């Protein structure tokens with residue numbers, strides 16, 4: 639997908655601090671971290687938003703969530719806690735239209751979110 643930040647990172651056209659990669663997804667550090675650990679878990683296939691998911695994506699999204707938990711655990715946050723967020727469209731603040739699961743950890747995170 640031309641002009642998609644995540645696709646450009648996946649193709650190596652934009653550098654990123656990649657912390658995980660397999661056949662289906664990568665995870666990299668957010669460039670503007672909102673917590674001591676702020677990573678984005680990104681599928682290799684371009685999917686613009688959660689509105690575009692199909693039933694065949696169920697396993698992929700489940701793996702993304704399990705990967706977020708694993709990364710949180712590797713950084714020592716399994717027990718302390720962490721937050722996982724998908725933003726979808728304007729009112730939720732989605733700015734990158736290739737789905738990405740935010741993983742935030744390392745500080746107290748208030749609820750409700752802003």
Ligand code: AMP
Pocket residue numbers: 643652654666667668669670671724725731732733734735
């Ligand atoms: P969202 O607003 O949910 O679409 O999240 C997009 C996220 O991508 C934001 O948290 C940005 O800080 C992050 N971001 C934007 N550009 C880059 C980049 N080049 N490398 C890593 N993260 C980025």
Ligand code: ZN
Pocket residue numbers: 639642643644645646683684685735736
């Ligand atoms: Zn993309």
